[in-house]
Amino acid sequence: MKDILIITNYYPPETGAAANRIFHLTEGLQKHHFKVSVITPLPNYPTGKIFKGYKDKLKHISTEKGVKIFRLWIYASNSKNKLLRLFAMLSYSFSLVWFFLWNKIPKTIIIQSPPLLVAFTSVLFLRSKKRKLILNVSDLWPIAGLELGALKKNFSYKILEKIERFNYKNADLILGQSEEILSHIKSLFPEKDTFLYRNYPNFEPVNIMHKEKTKEKLTIVYAGLLGVAQGIYKLIQHLDYTHIEFHIYGNGAEQEKIKTFINNNPNSPIYYHGEMSRNKLHKALLQYDVTIIPLLNRIYGSVPSKIFEYARLGLSIIYFGGGEGETIIKDNQLGWIAKSGNYNDLNKVIAEVKSFHIDFELKQKIKKTALRNFDLNIQINDLIKKI
Structure with missing residues (x-):
């Protein structure tokens, strides 16, 4: 040994x-x-x-x-x-x-x-x-x-x-x-x-269940570190909430600023759920339509590990970080890409996702791709x- x-x-x-x-x-x-x-x-x-x-x-x-x-x-x-x-x-x-x-x-x-x-x-x-x-x-x-x-x-x-x-x-x-x-x-x-x-x-992926769409709004989720690099505080200020709900999990340096923004904007459909254990979080994430992976600035060499984790759960991804992550999303057909740092383009992409039918078969396809390639x-x- x-x-x-x-x-x-x-x-x-x-x-x-x-x-x-x-x-x-x-x-x-x-x-x-x-x-x-x-x-x-x-x-x-x-x-x-x-x-x-x-x-x-x-x-x-x-x-x-x-x-x-x-x-x-x-x-x-x-x-x-x-x-x-x-x-x-x-x-x-x-x-x-x-x-x-x-x-x-x-x-x-x-x-x-x-x-x-x-x-x-x-x-x-x-x-x-x-x-x-x-x-x-x-x-x-x-x-x-x-x-x-x-x-x-x-x-x-x-x-x-x-x-x-x-x-x-x-x-x-x-x-x-x-x-x-x-x-x-x-x-x-x-x-x-x-x-x-x-x-x-390296975790046993949660089974994806057939589920009927009950909400008219697109439910978007972010789960992870609420740090400066991720830019979630800036993100919530620039999203167009006309047809979406935004759900946030995690903690970090921007946590209090995010909570304060939500309290000051009670009519905005932004929900902060705190931090969960990894197993509970994986089950919670499956209730949402799509997940977002943002970076405040494109960082050379950086590939967010959330790409591989979310894909293993069968989640469609909106990627908003630039760099090599874009190539991974494209090559493996894991979701949509918005131009890094361009919030107008991000809202256009979200509108496109809203009109797309995210069903059980798509989630299973993403999950199988992740299990095979990652x-x-x-x-x-x-x-x-x-x-």
Whole structure:
């Protein structure tokens, strides 16, 4: 049985795409007889506060479903203050260094990036001819930070670029969640060994039931992080509600602004349902006609994992994020595309969807496509050959 260590910033009981992605990776590796261990901070995402049961601890060690998990101290914060967020990253990096000094490290290590500083710390201290470092790149930082408006092209940005290149240069294998990510890495290091590793989900899809249409309005749902990148607060201000209802699930930085907008506009057909467990959410989503996947700005390298998750449920998708996600929607016939950032075009597309008959057969077709084309087990099998 081969030992493998995964270093990540996110892991259950935290929720969201990043935590789910690493959890499914550990499951897949276990099935192939790897002895998996995980290093992660004390759970705090997305609230920026240490979860109940883990507070006032410097570390927490447990074995969950056969995986040994080391949860290390972090100064938890989701503050908009850049210095506080930097200190949070540095605090976890310090905990990692302390762990590396006092523990035996396996010869095969998967390191999640971003955060860049955490990945840098891991690569810097663990690089060795005796070890294989695998960098799992889910977003292209600092480029993504620039496109989100979180970073500016200054001296600090140049430092982050150097860190990014250091990480790529010293990794033995790089996993990228999109073709754009791999193209960017190849442009810097043409000989680097890379592998396309999508954020495919791994859950038993809920049965789709025949259901008669009872409402005249098109019911649209968004479920996920209510962060700045998703732009749900701006979205609800620009939608044409003449023939639609909009339902929202999740939490995040824009949650209170969204709730305030709904309270101030009681006649608008916008409904916020809070956060649900993943299993309950999947069942709830099936009652809606169509789902929307928005990004406030097109982010190079980003492919929202919701594409694969919603498709597995048989949900038709309105995609409003640009980039590689558009190609995936088109190639797999998963729904409709609105021009990124163009809310007039989005409302036109929604009007088109309203006139389209979304029936049981269409949902089944989307679900079958997802099960065939977005198979995590096949992806894991191919990854094992590279490890």
